[in-house]
Amino acid sequence: MESIDKLLAELQAEHQNADSNQPEKPQSKPPAKPPQPSPQNRQKNDYNIDKLLSDVQGEAEGKTPQAQPQPKPIASPSTQSVYGSPVESLLGDVKQEFEERLKAEEIERKERERERERQREERKRQQQEKLKARAQEWLKNLDPYSDEGFWFVQFAEKYSSKLEAAIAYLNAMNSENHP
Incomplete structure (x- = not known):
């Protein structure tokens, strides 16, 4: 706060010096009333004053004044240079964002x-x-002395267990019925 006060005192001193250097004019007429600013000008002036005040406060606090974010210009091939220009930087950012999006889509x-x-x-x-449950049920209901039972015993010799043979047999029967 001391630096703001110091800056204000310097501005007042400069203003007084400027006034004291000007020769005084005889006042024959009373000073005219200053013109009233229009609402648009008043808002513009308020904005400028607020901006200047924030700049001064930022300088006093050791910060740089914050600039209003400017929209990024659209890149055109004619504005590109051989060196690292803002356009090339923007294009690099877009390319990187695109590649990241592609990677994310690939992961998904x-x-x-x-x-x-x-x-x-x-x-x-x-x-x-x-199928295993059906094969167990089929084996339980299989008559070992029937033609199908005799055939199945010979068929099952090629498998490590009767259950495995029954699963293969039922699986083959299902594929025959549902081509």
């Missing part, structure tokens, strides 16, 4: 693909469990 695509694969595996596992 891979995650969806893994999820679909996991769901396929889960369905396949559930189907295998259902």
